[in-house]
Amino acid sequence: MLPAELAVVFRRLRTQAVLLVLAAIPVALCVALRLSGGGPEAGEGPRFLDQVTHNGVFAALAGLTVTLPIFLPLGAAVVAGDAIAGEASLGTLRYLLVRPAGRTRLLLVKGLTVAIFCVVAALTVAFAGLIAGAALFPIGAVTTLSGTTVSLGAGTVRALGAALVVGLSLLGLAAIGLFISTLTDAPVGAIAATVAIVIICGVVDTVPQLHALHPWLLTHWWLAFGDLLRTPVRWTDVQRDLVLQLGYVVVFGTAAWARFTTKDVLA
């Protein structure tokens, strides 16, 4: 059933448009840098952007930095919020359940599909950045944040590793979106509510008085992916991020299951 579900999601024009926009962002970034004839001063602008003109590999990382606050979570929210509510609003949910797909199995397949989308979305940004960076700027051995140099191959692997970490960082949000999706038959509502969660986390994260909450916020460790560009790789924050995401997945995945397996399907 998973391949069929993936086909339904990835054959959809909306999904393709989201991925296209995500790919366009690092490309546009590279084109802008190239046309303006030089990058920002060191340390200015979004992280990694100042490095792109020296080494195209950094376009992947700059792309991730730029898309992480809004575009990537938006994409995840669209697919996750639509997962159950979208089937309900089309009416296809009743036919899947009568088939019978099995409620637990259907939810599991939906969750896996959303997770795969999150990783694909982050990798799309990274690959588009790598290709545009290589086309418009010199590429070569990568100078890490610690000042040491690793080979081009190793640097590329680290950039893709960073994309994978970013993709996995979206899973907590995906689980919340999936849960909200089981509460309503209106996909737009579920998507909007999921996006609102991201915004709320972002706001709370900037209020110093709430700093006790900060380490538990969905979005707090998202930028830790940059630590993959240190030598040796600093795993502490990445690990915190992934463990936190796992926690959200368990809590909201269970809530989604409890809700979905008992609800009356009237749509």
Next chain:
Amino acid sequence: MPTPTEAARVGSDAAGSVPYAIEIEGLSKRFGAATVVDDLTLSVPSGSVFGFLGPNGSGKTTTIRMMLGLVRPTAGSVAVLGRAMPQASLSVLPHVGALVEGPAFYPWLSGRRNLGRIDAAGPDGRRADRSARIENALERVGLTAAGDKRYRAYSLGMRQRLAIAATLLRPRRLLVLDEPANGLDPQGTREIRHLVRELAADGTTVFLSSHLLAEVEQVCTHVAVIHLGRLMAQGPLAELGDAGYVKLRVETHDAPLAVAVLTRMGLGSPAVEGSAVVAVLNGHEPDECCRELVLAGVGVRSLTTLRPSLEDTFVALTGEGFDVAG
């Protein structure tokens, strides 16, 4: 997932070994304060073509949703193919094809791909045979040529056909069709009727919910009527029509005399309609009435019995008027 043996067991309870394909007892569903289905008891004999009639908002679709495990009953029980729903959904539903509240597919996929998606979503049948199943189902509803069009571009009738094709993807023991003729042209309606008869001949029980009384009258062997969530009547089609309302119509010049004779015999509410007298038979035999009339000297020009149409019965049970039940 049902274990293969479990699903196989439901499958091998060959048609007939369960006397009733659907058994509903004391079924109720309340949404908040509204009682949508109220203490409904219904038995659908295996092998029958069962017409489920009721005005809009009478609880037909909610009943069907409870039969299919989509909605949990507030009280009462539903057994499908001998097993309790919704608990046995995963082992029962592979043997049930259902069209519920109109077609629903992904607009951005073709008809073929939509059927593939449904086929892949559940158990039974090898993946290698999938395209054969899909082609066969498309052919049975006449959609082979339009199979690669996107669902978005389908007309209402084509959508309905595709939904029926989805119920035919594998052999079924029970087919639940909710308003199958909706949106179909007369030709399509005829095809559905033909299809239902064909399936019934193969031993499939067909549960047909409809407000098209003529359709039900033509294909169904049994009928149930519900109104405001309550069962008004159920039984074999012939018996339902006979429920005390068969009338005798006598054409004669001696109307007053005929009325007197029929009243003496005990026929109900005799009335003169033009050159004829009409009275409710109340269990009397027509030939007996004819003899009495002739013996009394009434000149009988013609004598016929009038059976109420299903529509008469339906209106008698559910009331006149256009008001949708709230």
